[in-house]
Amino acid sequence: MSSDIEERTPAGDPIADPGLPAHQYRPQDVDPAQEKRTERQIAGMFGIATLLLIGFCVAYFTIGQDQLIVIPGTNWSALNFTLGITLAGALLLIGIGIIQWAKKLMGDHEMIEMRHPAASSVEDRTATMTAVNDGIEESGIGRRPLIRNSLLGALGAMGLPAIVMLRDMGPLPGDTLAHTVWEPGMRVVNDVSGQPLRPSDIEVGQLVNGQPAIFYETDDDGHAVMHGHDVLNAKAKAAVILVRMRPEDITPAEGRENWGIDGILCYSKICTHVGCPISLWEQQTHHLLCPCHQSTFDLADNGKVVFGPAYRPLPQLPLAVDDEGYLIAVSDFPEIVGPSYSFLDRDQKRLDEENAS
Incomplete structure (x- = not known):
């Protein structure tokens, strides 16, 4: 405890005894067993916090994004719930541990701080540094390696969730962006109704938003390898627009x-600048305008850029008609779908080589 209140006599000299109560010793100050017990309790908090942070990382990789915790009246995401509980519990335990360390084990002797001019003298600065060093010594950080090391471990483990969560900012190096779920014979469906489209459903001058007709993907044994969340991501990347001119x-x-x-063309809905969805269609000029940064593509001329910051033409999906008269994809996009980044030039070159072979 410290006091910033200074009592002075009429002459300006400080009072020898400002009336502070007698110092009250804590149980940890007089009982070595209690001191050790408190030290172990604090170190235990830091240790549990470290385990919770490790649990955060484990949960991130092991709990599916579509798993739910079913509670009467509501459903919670199991992944979000687990990540929140582990991270919040770790932060809470680290905070409680530090507070308990300060309240029960660090020095708590009362001090009287004398007021002084704003510009401290060399002696005062030296005295301040001495007090700081004394405070470090009284904290016991050098004499209590158990608490110190467990705290450092918990604080070090705090970096693990940050590293794990950075994974959601984008694909890892080496992940390919060159392919979507479009494949030969896959029908194009209306992105609202999910109904497959015939050429007669689209009039001259009309734009229709579409997507691939997928619900989940299966392996050779018929087991699902793409579930709800992954299907939504796949459809978002493969979103298309169909225009008729x-x-x-x-x-x-x-x-x-x-x-x-019959004049129906299909293009990616994702702008090649920064990936915004596009659907602003000028039927008279056959131009498609991106609402984010005004990149403009001429869909009558292979989706080439006619204005704005976009660097690459809009990828085009080759179309055909199946035996039942529905629009289908002939293949995947021959170009990379998505924003333009420097590393895409390398992937596009590889994709061109694959298409050529």
Whole structure:
């Protein structure tokens, strides 16, 4: 305990005894067994906090994003609940441990601090540093390696959740962005109703938002390998727009002459600048405008950029019609879908080589 109140006599000299009560010793000050017990309790808090932080990382990788904790009247995400409980518990225990250390084991002798001019003298600065060093000594951080090391371990483990959560900021180096779930024969469906589309469903000048007709993906044995959350991510990346214009207005690039059906063309809905969804369609000019940064693509001319910061043309999906008259994909996008980054040039080159072979 410290006091910043200074009592002075009329002459300005400090009072020898300002009237502070007698110092009250704590149980830990007079009982070595109690001191050791408190030290172990604090170290235990730091140790449990470390385990909770490790549990945070384990839960992140082992609990599925679609798993639920069912409670009458509501459902909670098992992953979010576990991450919240472990991280909050670790922070709480570290905070309680530090408070208990300060209240029960660090020095608590009362001090009287004399007021002094704003510009401290050399002697005062020296005395301050001496007091700081004395405080460090009284904290016992050098004499209590159990508490010190357990605290350092808990604080060090605090970095683990940060590293784990950084994983959600994007794909790991080496992850490919070159492919989507589109494959030969996959139907194009309306992204609202989920109904497959026929050429007759789209009028000249109309834009329709579409997506691949997938619900989950299975392996060779018929077991699901793509579940709810992954399906939503896959559909988001593979989202498309279909536009219909007069065939004579279209200028297809070499090799793309048969990519459309009666003037119906299909392009990625994801802007190649920073990945915003696009659907602002100017039917008279055949231009598609991105609402984020005004990148503009000419869909009658292979999705090339005519304005704005986008660097690459909008990827086009080749279309065909199946036996029942529904629009289907001939293949995946031959170009990379998504924002333009420097490393995509390397992936695009590899993709071009795969398509050529």
